Amino acid sequence: MDGLSAVLLFSTLTLEQPAPKQQQPPWDWTLEERLDDRFTGKQSAGEQSSVVGREHPELLLPFEIFQGLVRLTLLPEGKELRAHFRERYRVRAKALGLGENFLAVLEEAARDYVTEEERLRRASREDARAGAAAETASKLIQCDRRTRALAALRERYGKALDRFLYEAVAPDINVVTDMTASALLAVEKGCR
Numbered sequence: 001m002d003g004l005s006a007v008l009l010f011s012t013l014t015l016e017q018p019a020p021k022q023q024q025p026p027w028d029w030t031l032e033e034r035l036d037d038r039f040t041g042k043q044s045a046g047e048q049s050s051v052v053g054r055e056h057p058e059l060l061l062p063f064e065i066f067q068g069l070v071r072l073t074l075l076p077e078g079k080e081l082r083a084h085f086r087e088r089y090r091v092r093a094k095a096l097g098l099g100e101n102f103l104a105v106l107e108e109a110a111r112d113y114v115t116e117e118e119r120l121r122r123a124s125r126e127d128a129r130a131g132a133a134a135e136t137a138s139k140l141i142q143c144d145r146r147t148r149a150l151a152a153l154r155e156r157y158g159k160a161l162d163r164f165l166y167e168a169v170a171p172d173i174n175v176v177t178d179m180t181a182s183a184l185l186a187v188e189k190g191c192r
Helices: 003-016 031-039 062-073 079-095 102-109 111-126 128-157 159-172 181-188
Strands: 049-052 174-177
Touching: 031 049, 031 181, 062 079, 062 102, 062 111, 062 128, 062 159, 062 181, 079 102, 079 159, 102 111, 102 128, 111 128, 128 159
Parallel strands: none
Antiparallel strands: 049 174
């Protein structure tokens, strides 16, 4: 085989190999890319999947990160823990251009969601069985409230919000779920 034939053969083989996924920031991934990478060959029905945000922030869905942000800054049980995460995300939000008052805006946008989460927590503390029943009944309501809050923040901050979620918050979020890709997509879209 002469040199030209070898180069042509190598070029043909190279073209037939799948191209590696373009390197793009986690906040620019589509929902489909996230779910494809998260579930391809990894989960059968009823199996749990997990994502460690520090290692693979791109695999988290926006609602998962937003839910974590709300729980860490607006809902934690301990005042010290809440204060720690509020300061951490205040500094990060300001550095990423969301402004000094981002947490106040978050609190206002998520008010209905937080109010219901607090009600569910109280019900669980008072009676675990009643709390579980209340949580089941509240899932669709909470899904809608979370989706509306996230949409309001996106309307105000645009793409900068997604960058903040994936760059500043996602490394602190770990998710374990038995939900399928289609179920997660439905939740991301407001459970509709």
